[in-house]
Amino acid sequence: MTKMNKRVACIGAGMTRFVRRAQESTGELASLAVEMALKDAGLTMNDIDSVCLGTAPDAFDGIHMKGENLIAGSGGANKPYMRHFVGGGTGVFSPIHGWMHVASGQFKTCLVVTEEKMSPCNPHPAGAFKTIFDHTTEQPLDLTLIHIFAIEMARFMHKYGYKEEELALISVQNKLNAMDHPAAQIAQQITVDDVMNSKLLSWPVKRLDISPTSDAAVAIVLSNEDVARAQTKHPVFIEGVGYRLDTAYWCTRDLAYPDYVELAARDAYKMAGITSPEQEIDIFEPYDPFDYKALHHMNGLLLDKSGKKVKELLFSGSFARDGSHPLCPSGGALGVGNPIAATGLMKIAELYFQLSGQAGKRQVKKDCRRGVAQAWGDLMQVGTVVVMGNDEAVRGRKTFWSEAVPEQLPGTAIKNPQDVPHMSYTPDLRYSWDNGYALTTYLDGFKNGKIRGSKCSSCGRMMIPARSFCELCNLKAVEDYYDLPDSGTIETFTLSHVDWDSSMLPDGQINMFAVISIDGAAKKMGLVHRLGDVDPKDVKIGMRVKAVWKPENEREGNVLDLKYFRPLKDGEAIGEPKRIKPVEMDSTTAKAFPGQIPMSYIYTAGIAGAKFYNDFAQGRVSGTWCEHCQKVHLPTASFCEYSLKKLDPTKDAREIDAKSGVIASYTVVHDDRSGHQMDKPQVVVQISYPEAVGTIFGKLETSDVTAVKAGMNVELIPSRTVGEGLMFKTC
Amino acid sequence: MKIFVMGIGLCGTFPASGGQSYRELIARAASQAYSDAGITADQLDGAVSIEEDLISGYSISDEYVPDQLGVVKKSVYTICGDFLHGLNSAVMTLKTGQYKMLVVEGYSKASNCLTKDETLTFAYDPTFNRLGVSPHYLAGIEMQQLLADGKYTKEDVANVVVQMRKNALANPQAAYGTNLTIGDVLGARPVAEPVTENMIARHADASIALVIGTEEVVKSAKNPVCISGMGWTSGNSIIERRPHNISEGTKAAAQMAFSEAKIANAKDCEVLYVSDLYAHRALMHMDALGLEKDAIERINPDGGVLGMGDLFEANSGARVYDAVQQLRGHAGTRQINNAKKAMVQGWRGLPTDSCAVTVLEA
Ligand SMILES: [Zn+2]
Numbered sequence A: 001m002t003k004m005n006k007r008v009a010c011i012g013a014g015m016t017r018f019v020r021r022a023q024e025s026t027g028e029l030a031s032l033a034v035e036m037a038l039k040d041a042g043l044t045m046n047d048i049d050s051v052c053l054g055t056a057p058d059a060f061d062g063i064h065m066k067g068e069n070l071i072a073g074s075g076g077a078n079k080p081y082m083r084h085f086v087g088g089g090t091g092v093f094s095p096i097h098g099w100m101h102v103a104s105g106q107f108k109t110c111l112v113v114t115e116e117k118m119s120p121c122n123p124h125p126a127g128a129f130k131t132i133f134d135h136t137t138e139q140p141l142d143l144t145l146i147h148i149f150a151i152e153m154a155r156f157m158h159k160y161g162y163k164e165e166e167l168a169l170i171s172v173q174n175k176l177n178a179m180d181h182p183a184a185q186i187a188q189q190i191t192v193d194d195v196m197n198s199k200l201l202s203w204p205v206k207r208l209d210i211s212p213t214s215d216a217a218v219a220i221v222l223s224n225e226d227v228a229r230a231q232t233k234h235p236v237f238i239e240g241v242g243y244r245l246d247t248a249y250w251c252t253r254d255l256a257y258p259d260y261v262e263l264a265a266r267d268a269y270k271m272a273g274i275t276s277p278e279q280e281i282d283i284f285e286p287y288d289p290f291d292y293k294a295l296h297h298m299n300g301l302l303l304d305k306s307g308k309k310v311k312e313l314l315f316s317g318s319f320a321r322d323g324s325h326p327l328c329p330s331g332g333a334l335g336v337g338n339p340i341a342a343t344g345l346m347k348i349a350e351l352y353f354q355l356s357g358q359a360g361k362r363q364v365k366k367d368c369r370r371g372v373a374q375a376w377g378d379l380m381q382v383g384t385v386v387v388m389g390n391d392e393a394v395r396g397r398k399t400f401w402s403e404a405v406p407e408q409l410p411g412t413a414i415k416n417p418q419d420v421p422h423m424s425y426t427p428d429l430r431y432s433w434d435n436g437y438a439l440t441t442y443l444d445g446f447k448n449g450k451i452r453g454s455k456c457s458s459c460g461r462m463m464i465p466a467r468s469f470c471e472l473c474n475l476k477a478v479e480d481y482y483d484l485p486d487s488g489t490i491e492t493f494t495l496s497h498v499d500w501d502s503s504m505l506p507d508g509q510i511n512m513f514a515v516i517s518i519d520g521a522a523k524k525m526g527l528v529h530r531l532g533d534v535d536p537k538d539v540k541i542g543m544r545v546k547a548v549w550k551p552e553n554e555r556e557g558n559v560l561d562l563k564y565f566r567p568l569k570d571g572e573a574i575g576e577p578k579r580i581k582p583v584e585m586d587s588t589t590a591k592a593f594p595g596q597i598p599m600s601y602i603y604t605a606g607i608a609g610a611k612f613y614n615d616f617a618q619g620r621v622s623g624t625w626c627e628h629c630q631k632v633h634l635p636t637a638s639f640c641e642y643s644l645k646k647l648d649p650t651k652d653a654r655e656i657d658a659k660s661g662v663i664a665s666y667t668v669v670h671d672d673r674s675g676h677q678m679d680k681p682q683v684v685v686q687i688s689y690p691e692a693v694g695t696i697f698g699k700l701e702t703s704d705v706t707a708v709k710a711g712m713n714v715e716l717i718p719s720r721t722v723g724e725g726l727m728f729k730t731c
Numbered sequence B: 001m002k003i004f005v006m007g008i009g010l011c012g013t014f015p016a017s018g019g020q021s022y023r024e025l026i027a028r029a030a031s032q033a034y035s036d037a038g039i040t041a042d043q044l045d046g047a048v049s050i051e052e053d054l055i056s057g058y059s060i061s062d063e064y065v066p067d068q069l070g071v072v073k074k075s076v077y078t079i080c081g082d083f084l085h086g087l088n089s090a091v092m093t094l095k096t097g098q099y100k101m102l103v104v105e106g107y108s109k110a111s112n113c114l115t116k117d118e119t120l121t122f123a124y125d126p127t128f129n130r131l132g133v134s135p136h137y138l139a140g141i142e143m144q145q146l147l148a149d150g151k152y153t154k155e156d157v158a159n160v161v162v163q164m165r166k167n168a169l170a171n172p173q174a175a176y177g178t179n180l181t182i183g184d185v186l187g188a189r190p191v192a193e194p195v196t197e198n199m200i201a202r203h204a205d206a207s208i209a210l211v212i213g214t215e216e217v218v219k220s221a222k223n224p225v226c227i228s229g230m231g232w233t234s235g236n237s238i239i240e241r242r243p244h245n246i247s248e249g250t251k252a253a254a255q256m257a258f259s260e261a262k263i264a265n266a267k268d269c270e271v272l273y274v275s276d277l278y279a280h281r282a283l284m285h286m287d288a289l290g291l292e293k294d295a296i297e298r299i300n301p302d303g304g305v306l307g308m309g310d311l312f313e314a315n316s317g318a319r320v321y322d323a324v325q326q327l328r329g330h331a332g333t334r335q336i337n338n339a340k341k342a343m344v345q346g347w348r349g350l351p352t353d354s355c356a357v358t359v360l361e362a
């Protein structure tokens, strides 16, 4: 890294309201943020050279390759467009990818868009997190995100000596800050007691320690310095960026401190010429999906593994908006809401507002020249950091953003998707993962009541799960396998009242999960598993435990053959690592591990879709007049994908003669949606109407598939069924 | 700033790859690429992986990238696109001047995904485009329109399959080399007429890794190849308002890449690759690149997607691998004479028209 010489500026921002459930479709949400960002930057789509999109798992919106679905809404149609992804770190990575577009010299401008619609996911978006864990060695344990957060929070508290009520201060502050944010979803004035008395979900995590799930989109416009100077007197520059990704073997590191954030911050500081972040940075927007996370990340951002600086700042009230080190002046994920990727970009937008003096009521008291935003994600694994700065401190500007109130931001909150036109859908997503050489031997160990590791001859680490290469030694081959003692030490743990799908466990049931470093393995090398035969109150970090195995005839060669770990008895013997012969690979021993992504969805049809299907049910077709294109768009549209101007599907509706449709193209389809051959082929037709640009896809009701021809006149068959209800018949 | 491919690795392609986990499959391609580049993993600044969640069976697939590439705690991100999108993004990363050497990786464990059509159906817009039938329906719509234009016949489309599968027969790394006739292809089971089973690429498993670097670090590589032009463009995602007889994405991406590479058109390249994920798409892409249909004999000497198998996001990675072999003169019996420039066109697959073009020079 070197000091940055090509300057890239943020010159505009836009965002929807953050809501629990939005009526807008995925693409519609994005389009609303884009329209505002363009307006804020004083540019049109013609001025945009490239578009990049950040959005987190496909499993939220419920659209595979959702970046592709988001092209139109993001302004990416017929433009250089790409989607980048680093899990929960995506939001702050988004301006980094945008910066690459411009700093590389490839483009003058880049529109950076983030979108997340978590509400289609059923029964709860949290369920999607089950499948972020290793499919073979962890998913069978029914873990979800809240468990791993709780596990990390417990470790953080243990290592840095925080009490739960001290961490709650962050939740209280951020939710209060959010009262002044026009997009905020759960801004509220609460007390530490409220947090402490909120429902215990997975000790030490309580309901009010957590940010909510949300639907929203945020967009910003980045440009090179020339464009920025021409557009605004107050450009805010990206001065440094960093992004680092740690190992996916998350049970092999101390979760108390985020090395990956520190490394990312060091990269960004080097580019920005920052040597002392505590002195040289005025505003901090660390990722705060949970209250402790803001502090955990701040340790990394201040490059302070001792944690002393952050503790001092917290207890001295310095994190308040009028303090010396304002933290999350926006209100953060805890207050504004947490539509994952959009949250990160909301933090970047906050730095832009603050550093260009248009944060209104949220403007921090001190003069500020520099801010840092950070996001985090994956399996406690990725840190993304952006440092932004201005030419000179500025405050008190009166702009749209300084005065914005919630009513001025777009986005339609709904209570229940079933109240509007919608579609229910359950994808059938099943897998069988090849175990490969190392995991075959590892899982064979479970069948035999053994925990197996493999040893790297270069670094000497005994690793579990066994692997066939060393990730830290230039992929050195690892071919030495051992049976290890089935005992170990609890590094951290959670006592959980919630199941993987976020539902509460039956009263009295507590699932105990712990990260256990295994005896005989390298330091901190461990695995996650359940605890049993112990009163939850007695579980402690540092407790010695031993595996309890299923009876031999019930073992199947997976991680559930180990029922749980129980406390080690006094004087109980511990074995020694024993070198073993790995399983020989042949076509019977080479096994695969079954799995699935167990989600279902309820999608709203969106604002345009609602109008379209209401018409369709009455046998009518209406398009939407676009002033920009001077054409009628079909199907019904709530935005124009060329200009990204907002359209009103009702006010701009243009009735189209429903009987004027002709077959533009067609195909006789023999397989169903899963690829199974159907008894009777079906005809899919693309219908065009002379009065409109655009077409409608649907199925044709016909008894003779061979008679179908292009140019045939068709009419629709009225239906209220979204998607599969799109049917036509010949006139 | 000039960016070079320093090393390449390909493990595959296999119809299935039992006995190797995805991590092991990727570690192998990465190790090949590193030794080809004359480097070790610790010299890398980071990685760009190209993949998409549900195909891999994960909800946050980028978690599982750094270990098997040996780049733990380095600067790593994922692009959800075709391999060329990721490669182009990685080139931009280097061109910022802040990074010097990266590995670009894509893989497919298609054989581990048991419900592939279901997953593809899941990529269609839920409000307007999930019709309860095979997701290949859009291929049928496209091919129907292409034929209706009159420029190509269904025999031309079938000939693409014959050529690609034949090319693959000469490539020891290709999973699906065979001899077919035009009659075989047209007479195969119809899926979304006029598209038949044979016109849709079968899936395969493979991993691909490329090491790319700046002029400053290229010295360690014995056979570097220059990336001289890149472009990418996505056609409209609203399929109701996108033309289905041309690939606008390819046209715009090519313009961008060709102007950067300072070439007039695709014909200036001795080695040509286009995405033939569906046979008719190869013709559409060639058309957008200004290539006549008889140029099919020069396209995809490695066998293309039809011959090597559909590797999802990794598809164009296999093409770039072959392009580098060709430019180095290492392509064996399929070596194209006097190969100085290669053009690779990639497509994300249905329901998209997201395309990218990269030009490489010896
Ligand atoms: Zn090692």
Ligand SMILES: [Zn+2]
Binding pocket: A626, A627, A628, A629, A630, A640, A641, A642, A643
């Ligand atoms: Zn328009």
